[in-house]
Amino acid sequence: MSDALTIVQVAGRLGIGGVETHVSALARGLLQRGHRVVLIAQDSGAYGEEAQAAGAELLIVPFNRNGLQEAITRLGSQDIDLIHSHNYRATRFGAPLARALSRPYVMTVHGPRPWWKRAFFRDWSDTVLTVSVADRDNIVGPLGLSADRIVVGFLGIDTDRFKPGLDATSLRAEWSVPDDSPLILNVTRFTHRKARPALALIEALPIVRQRLPGVRLVLVGEGDEVDRISGQADRLNRSHGEQVVVVAGPRTDIPVVMNAGDAVVATATTAIESLACGTPTIAYGRTGYFGTVTPANFEEARAVCFADHGNLPFDPTPEELADDLIALLVDPAASRRVAEEVRSVIAEKYSVEDMVEQIESVYKQLLIRARPAR
Numbered sequence: 001m002s003d004a005l006t007i008v009q010v011a012g013r014l015g016i017g018g019v020e021t022h023v024s025a026l027a028r029g030l031l032q033r034g035h036r037v038v039l040i041a042q043d044s045g046a047y048g049e050e051a052q053a054a055g056a057e058l059l060i061v062p063f064n065r066n067g068l069q070e071a072i073t074r075l076g077s078q079d080i081d082l083i084h085s086h087n088y089r090a091t092r093f094g095a096p097l098a099r100a101l102s103r104p105y106v107m108t109v110h111g112p113r114p115w116w117k118r119a120f121f122r123d124w125s126d127t128v129l130t131v132s133v134a135d136r137d138n139i140v141g142p143l144g145l146s147a148d149r150i151v152v153g154f155l156g157i158d159t160d161r162f163k164p165g166l167d168a169t170s171l172r173a174e175w176s177v178p179d180d181s182p183l184i185l186n187v188t189r190f191t192h193r194k195a196r197p198a199l200a201l202i203e204a205l206p207i208v209r210q211r212l213p214g215v216r217l218v219l220v221g222e223g224d225e226v227d228r229i230s231g232q233a234d235r236l237n238r239s240h241g242e243q244v245v246v247v248a249g250p251r252t253d254i255p256v257v258m259n260a261g262d263a264v265v266a267t268a269t270t271a272i273e274s275l276a277c278g279t280p281t282i283a284y285g286r287t288g289y290f291g292t293v294t295p296a297n298f299e300e301a302r303a304v305c306f307a308d309h310g311n312l313p314f315d316p317t318p319e320e321l322a323d324d325l326i327a328l329l330v331d332p333a334a335s336r337r338v339a340e341e342v343r344s345v346i347a348e349k350y351s352v353e354d355m356v357e358q359i360e361s362v363y364k365q366l367l368i369r370a371r372p373a374r
Contacts, residue, residue: 005363006036008075009056010085010094012063014041016222016250017189018269018308019110022131023086025156027051029356038072038080040093046252047133063093071306072100076078082363082370086110088121095123104370107361108153112138112287112309119143126369127362129153133303134310136289151362154302156214156355157276159347161255164278164340168260171253174237175246177260181214182329185261187254187270190223193286197265198225200284200321202232202245208320209244212329220257222231222250263328263335272350275342280328284321288312292324295341 007030011023022048027037037056040046052058054256057076061067075097083105091107095217098105108129113121118139128150129354130136136150169179177183184205186198198219208215219229226247233245251257258264258277266274267285274281276292283290285307293301304310316324 004034005030005367006079006237007363008040008080008083008094008097010040010083010090010097012041012087012090013043013045014039015043015045016047016252019086019250020045020047021269022110023047023156024051025352026356026359027056028054029156029352030360031055033295033356033360034063035360037135038075039112040097042067063089063343068093068096068100071097075101082106084108084359084363085125088106088113088117089238090123091123095125101200104366106366109135109139111135111289111305115141115143121317124149127151127366129359129362131155132305132309134305138309141219151358154350154355155272155305155344155357156350156352157332158352159276159343162273162276163255164259164336164343166259166277168256168257171256171260175205175216175218175248176243177218177246178214179218182262182332183260184208184215184217184265184325184329185220185257185262185274186217186265186272187220187257188266190219190221190225190229192225194267194313195223195225195229196286197267197284198229199232200318201265202229202236204318204321205236205244206240207318208325208329209240211322211326215325215329216244216246216262218246218248220248220251223274262332263325265325267306268308271368272346273303275339276346278336278340278343280339280343281308282324282328284316289314289316289321292328293342294338295345298342298345 030037039056040059061070083094083098085091086108087110105125107125136152140147188194205217230247237243258274258279263280264274265284266280271283281293283301283306291306
């Protein structure tokens, strides 16, 4: 086995999103370590283009029988070492592809699943990666996997890209946010339960503004709940006689976005990106409310992927959410100092380089175990 590998990464899509960010960062990191990377997806987008610009090869096919046959034909004559699929749907494509090519494969789980869906899933790889402890716990048990088959990884962050001090003046102007107005951001995909924080923020904002009248809210993202969110935002803006909430749509300049805010409400990848920018961050996502992330509770927050995985006890009332936001905004300098302490932990322990090195070691172990069969 040579040191340089040819790795096929299978992802459902390569547009904007946390899984897509992870796949692109992993692809770029593997390329930097001298490996060849082929990305297979149903469609491309911002992060597919980013990975392709770094040297990854892109194969866009439908995730159906015809697309599988096309991928087998395209890759069958190539010296592929292994297949890495991301999430359940991608694995339903990646696992039969690996079997057809007689190559080992590994699956990464990127979020929780109801027990009955796990029970009927049949394409588990021998070794399964997760990005949080809560995701490991979600798939362990009588209807899942044994713990010794699971490797708990993490979301690596490029702290050279995500850093404090980036000029966000033009972005705040684009959103019509005055320079002296405290700004709350929610950056996420507005789908299903991930839309709940945006709706909760719109409800809590009038309470925050009673204490801090100039506060504005900007919601950054896309998804099937955007129309509902926009309707709530419009009603609040009309009641205030000015635009206090902006629904900004999706963006790819996330490091600058995170620097524009005085407090960010986020989950999963976007939460750790915000913290890497030294921005005070409240973890709130599809599995509940964690609250403000600090150096003391950072590992606890990471274990539930910043409220994207696991089972958190409650959603906050509007008053509780407002209290947490006010606590961050009333002394922004002190709040930033705390967030920058968290950034130091991320830079030391959770870089993209460390993430790629861990995953690369899993690949090499799989190949060693697979060698007799090859």
